[in-house]
Amino acid sequence: MTALYIDADACPVKAEAERVATRHKVKMYLVSNGGLRMSQNPLVEVVIVPDGPDIADMWIADRCGKGDVVVTGDIPLAAKCVEAGARVLKHNGEALTQANIGNVLATRDLMTDLRAADPFRQGGGKGFTKADRSRFLEALERELRAAARV
Template identity: 75%
Template sequence: MIYVDADACPVKAEVERVATRHGVGVKMVSNGGIRPSANLAVETVIVPEGPDEADKWIAERAGAGDVVITGDIPLAARCVEGGALVLKPNGEALTERNVGSALATRDLMSDLRAADPFRQGGGKGFTKADRSRFLDALERVLRQAARPAPR
């Protein structure tokens, strides 16, 4: 199963296309405002309004063999801990090795933004190269998830 933190996800169409090719189900999870897909393999899950409701829903269900697509680092950490394979929309994999560092960087940047209210700008924009990296990474993790676990 692929779980997508769908509210601000720029690669929903790509997830749907690759998942359909691999015969994998998708759950697009959001607080609302996304158009349901006509694809029977894609389920739109609308969670109640409130902070982190979509994150909670995904984290409670994602586990070993599942793939989670999110840019939310705390959600990624919870899913990695549960055994899921996690990809950011730019194709970066979050794993046991790097999710702690990503959390620390996120917290540091949050503190820096809070300390300087005049700080302008945010992250980089989403590019065609990011989309391409994501497609390659999703293909890889779906093949990895489909492999039987070593005994």
């Protein structure tokens, strides 16, 4: 049975994911190390893990598998989930798959190195837009349908 795992720390699409999961009657796990409101939705389970680096990521990676969908912006977690057979989406709707995860990991590592080499670099990533939210909703709908066929 399909499950939806949300890496909930700093996730801008929790409410949207809950609406889509509810429509599909899919169990959803919001995984975080705190600060989340409990949901009244019986399909949503809020999982609070202990503080510590990557504890929430490990919880998700240890449980997801073929037929599940994972939403995360954490590329190393995404790689583990793809390896486990899960379908993975970033918050902007970009799918991370066997075909592209290697390049995405390499780009992440390169950008980490570039930032470390220039500590005075200003700015960050681009902001989250309405178009990103819309792409995410379409992508989640598509991935949950595909996961249900597995």
